[in-house]
Amino acid sequence: MSLGPWQLFLVLIIILVLFGAGRLPQVMGDLGKGIKNLKQELKDSEKLSSNEPDR
Known part of the structure; x- marks a missing residue:
């Protein structure tokens, strides 16, 4: 089901x-910053998990 x-x-x-x-511009700017931070955190956690040795 997609939005038309x-x-x-x-x-x-x-x-x-x-x-x-x-x-509205302030809200959209804050939303953009939030998405940017989320992507950065996901990238950082991916790097961290790839550097950990398997247990």
């Missing part, structure tokens, strides 16, 4: 109503 264009449009409208047009 109308469902995505509706979700965007709801987000716009909840956060307002003024705060």
